[in-house]
Amino acid sequence: MLDLKKTSSQQAAMQAFFFGYQAFTTKPDEMLARRGLSRVHHRILFFIALNPGLSVKELLGYLSVSKQALNIPLRQLMEMHLVESDADEDDKRKRLLGLTPEGARLEQALRREQSKLLQRVLAEVGENAMRNWLMVNQALGNTLHGVAEAD
Numbered sequence: 001m002l003d004l005k006k007t008s009s010q011q012a013a014m015q016a017f018f019f020g021y022q023a024f025t026t027k028p029d030e031m032l033a034r035r036g037l038s039r040v041h042h043r044i045l046f047f048i049a050l051n052p053g054l055s056v057k058e059l060l061g062y063l064s065v066s067k068q069a070l071n072i073p074l075r076q077l078m079e080m081h082l083v084e085s086d087a088d089e090d091d092k093r094k095r096l097l098g099l100t101p102e103g104a105r106l107e108q109a110l111r112r113e114q115s116k117l118l119q120r121v122l123a124e125v126g127e128n129a130m131r132n133w134l135m136v137n138q139a140l141g142n143t144l145h146g147v148a149e150a151d
Contacts, residue, residue, distance in 0.1 A: 027113040035080070035106075040073045045099065045107040048083060053096045055088070064144065082106060 003009050028042055040063075047062045048054055054062075060070055074097075077083040082103030088094035099107060122130045 024114060024117060027117070028110040031106075031110060031113070037076070038073075041077055042110055044070075044074060044077060045082065045103060045110070048097050048099055049104065049107045049111075052098050056085075056095050056097065059097060077103065 002013065004013065025039060029039060032038060032042055043063055044059065047059055051058065051062075056067075056070070056074075059074075060067060063070065074083065078085060081100050084098050084100050084103075085095045086098070088096050118130075125133075
């Protein structure tokens with residue numbers, strides 16, 4: 001059993017998480033770098049693909065960043081014709097974000113690489129382990145958004 005009160009167990013858990021995240025992001029990072037983009041651009045593309053018609057304010061909430069931190073990477077994606085911004089029909093001051101066809105192709109290629117990795121790992125560890133991994137990651141994300149209370 002994993003005893004997270006022990007330093008060695010804490011370090012083992014964190015090392016597994018760090019290396020797992022590194023494996024999950026390496027290929028997409030390489031694909032993005034070839035275009036002069038980074039992980040923040042990937043996150044923007046991911047959330048716009050997940051929520052077409054997302055407002056800038058909603059995107060800020062998903063990313064947990066300031067408007068200033070989002071400004072440059074979002075503008076770069078728009079200048080590269082990967083993201084488009086349209087005025088909301090009901091409120092012309094509100095900008096709604098969407099992926100261009102090229103942006104959708106890039107996001108799908110990035111997601112495809114990560115999905116292939118997850119499928120390979122799922123075949124290795126089994127469905128129960130993957131379901132537990134998903135629950136752990138959802139619980140971690142919930143702490144970020146205040147859904148679960150931290151000790």
